[in-house]
Amino acid sequence: MADRAAGSVSEALAARAQRIARDVHAEISAHIPTYGRVPRADVEASVVQIVDDVEAVLRAGAVPPPASIAQAEESSRARAKQGVPIHDIMHAFRFSMGAIRDAVSAIAAETALDAAETVRLLTLMWSYSDAYTVKVVAVYRQSDIESALEQARRTQQFLLGLLDGTLEGGDLTAAASALLLDPASSYRAVRARPARGEVGPLLLELQRQGARHEGVSVFAAIGAQCVGVVAFRPEAVGDDGVVALGPAVGVTELAVSFRSAHAVLAAATTLGLSGVHDLADLSWRAAAANADEVTALLRERYLAPLADQGEFGQLVLEAVAVYLAEDRSVPRAARAVPVHVNTLRYRLRRFEELTGCRLDSTDTIVEVSFALGVAARVV
Structure with missing residues (x-):
């Protein structure tokens, strides 16, 4: 008897599927804006399929396992690709189940179905609803993972193409657009390297910084590097890591920015620098880092004479480096070392005696700074 009653309700429900689909579409359109991206035919087809599933559940008297509810997987994947968030998908599903519940209740009343059987059928419906929800959540989670992996793959291919110069023209513009880079905005290339350890923490921190900026x-x-494209100047990461930046350019000129960032990273690494740097920050120091023969000549001229002086030679060299870093201010340099101003003057004078140069000569200032690599760095 119960089977015949369920069969009658199922048949009546199936006959109302199209009307239910139209009503549900109207509700979804009125209350869920993201479904404006979904064609009406797609929404109504999904609702009809849900009605068919419920009709089969009522007829069979049993709910299939979540993994076998194909409609949940098909529609969820489709909505995810259309940019509908999971909470809106579930909201739409609740509209569908609400309309189906109302239809089943109306059919039960029209056919004078007894209360116990009505409750049984409605319970089956909500069990199906639970199984459907489990499937949707699983599918959406997997879709998120797949989307993240695909985004990571596209990002890496985009950056590799810029690094090796194989991505250009229309392909470059298309790849940048796929990553939502604005062709009307300016971006800077980033090449960063941790002083030690894995690159993962550096990558994570730069991603966090990116999330905080427009x-x-x-x-x-x-x-061993973290490579990127940014619309802001990153902050220093850790005490010893180095972040090299290229100039801000349009999307089509990003390869140029990457070449500059590469030169900056190489120079900063050679000079033992940490922090965030671009070519303007390094200025002539970038040339010093890449002029081995000139640097060797000048170090022989200005640094080698101090090597025979042992520890005192290092103290003299420190005094010169700090003196230059403090724009040749003896009081400031003395405080920075720190020593008495007369001690600093003595060490500077000994440097002049040992090298045969004068620290008031422009050529000497330039050459000693070049030899040191960076003016404030003791070599």
Whole structure:
């Protein structure tokens, strides 16, 4: 008897599927804005399929396991690709189940179905609803993972193409657009390297910084470096890591920015610098880092004479480096070392005696700074 009653309700429910689909679409359109991206035919087809599933559940008297509810997987994947968030998908599903519940209740009343059987059928419906929800959540979680992996793959391919110069023209513009980079905005290339350890923490911190700033930023770990494109100037990461920046350019000129960032990173690494640097920050120091023969000549001229002086030679060299870093202010340099001003003057005088140069000569100032690599760094 119960089977015949369930069969009658199922048949009547199936006959109302199209009307239920139209009503549900109207409710979704009125209350869930993100479904404006979904064609009406798609929404109504999904609702009809849900009605068919419920009709089969009522007829069979049993709910299938979540994994076998194909409609939940198909529609969830489709909505995810259309940019509908999971909470809106579930909201729409509740509209569907509400409309189906109302239809089943109306059919039960029209056919004078007894209360116990009505409750049984409605219970089956809500059990199906629970199984459907489990499937949707699983599918959406997997879809998120797949989307993240695909985004990471696209990002890495984009950055690799810029690094090796194989991405250009229309392909570059298309790849940048796929990553939501604005062709009308300016971006800076980033090449960063941790002083020690894995590149992962550096990548994570730069991604966090990007999330705090307006505009799109993309990063990827490539080899021992973190490579990226940003619309802001990153902050220093850790005490010893170095972040090298290229100039701000349009999307089509990003390869140029990457070449500059590469030169900055190489120079900063050679000079033993940490923190955030671009070419303007390093200025002539970038040339010093890449002029081995000139640097060797000048170090022989200005630094080698101090090597025979042992520890005192290092103290003299420190005094010169700090003196230059403090714009040749003896009082400031003495405080920075720290020593008495007369001690600093003595060490500077000994430097002049040992090297045969004068620290009031422009050539000497330039050459000694070049030899040191960076004026404030003791070599």
